[in-house]
Amino acid sequence: TQLLEQSPQFLSIQEGENLTVYCNSSSVFSSLQWYRQEPGEGPVLLVTVVTGGEVKKLKRLTFQFGDARKDSSLHITAAQPGDTGLYLCAGSNTGNQFYFGTGTSLTVIP
Amino acid sequence: NAGVTQTPKFQVLKTGQSMTLQCAQDMNHEYMSWYRQDPGMGLRLIHYSVGAGITDQGEVPNGYNVSRSTTEDFPLRLLSAAPSQTSVYFCASSYSTVGNTIYFGEGSWLTVV
Numbered sequence: 001t002q003l004l005e006q007s008p009q010f011l012s013i014q015e016g017e018n019l020t021v022y023c024n025s026s027s028v029f030s031s032l033q034w035y036r037q038e039p040g041e042g043p044v045l046l047v048t049v050v051t052g053g054e055v056k057k058l059k060r061l062t063f064q065f066g067d068a069r070k071d072s073s074l075h076i077t078a079a080q081p082g083d084t085g086l087y088l089c090a091g092s093n094t095g096n097q098f099y100f101g102t103g104t105s106l107t108v109i110p
Numbered sequence: 111n112a113g114v115t116q117t118p119k120f121q122v123l124k125t126g127q128s129m130t131l132q133c134a135q136d137m138n139h140e141y142m143s144w145y146r147q148d149p150g151m152g153l154r155l156i157h158y159s160v161g162a163g164i165t166d167q168g169e170v171p172n173g174y175n176v177s178r179s180t181t182e183d184f185p186l187r188l189l190s191a192a193p194s195q196t197s198v199y200f201c202a203s204s205y206s207t208v209g210n211t212i213y214f215g216e217g218s219w220l221t222v223v
Contacts, residue, residue, distance in 0.1 A: 042214025100153035
């Protein structure tokens with residue numbers, strides 16, 4: 001059972017376009033994180049959100065945690081080829097496990 | 111600053127063989143875990159440990175064993191390799207689970223033929 005579902009699974013856009021990736025669950029999480037993974041490497045943390053409704057910005061990336069702490073979104077403005085990669089959301093709760101989403105593979109075409 | 115180091119990077123096994131994937135971290139993290147990554151499946155938790163001497167099962171533990179004799183090391187053992195265990199394996203560590211950064215190793219590509 002996949003606790004965190006991401007959509008879309010694949011996304012191919014032109015440089016300069018905007019995009020949004022969604023991470024949804026029926027479970028409540030104490031915190032939610034977004035990671036980016038490049039080919040041949042392990043995932044690297046982008047952001048952690050812990051408060052329902054919280055919005056964090058990292059340059060052209062905007063992250064939002066849902067009010068009920070069950071979902072999150074990642075919005076990229078004016079995508080660049082360097083944004084290409086696999087984006088993973090991960091949730092943690094009071095149990096001792098991190099749950100990862102199914103992943104969104106983003107390709108930004110120059 | 112080594113972070114999380116896992117070896118080997120690549121391995122080919124025959125069905126039925128056993129092997130151990132090594133993982134070490136130098137950040138004094140209590141929490142360590144092993145994931146496997148398959149296309150379209152994201153990262154699935156195999157086993158995890160919240161401290162030396164303590165291990166527990168994740169989502170997909172069958173066919174794998176772990177031990178945590180020290181804070182630094184968390185090896186993953188494949189008891190009798192099967193083709194279904196062909197995957198990329200990641201070791202990870204963090205200070206704790208809630209709200210803390212997970213640091214990943216570079217991955218181990220395992221093929222079982």
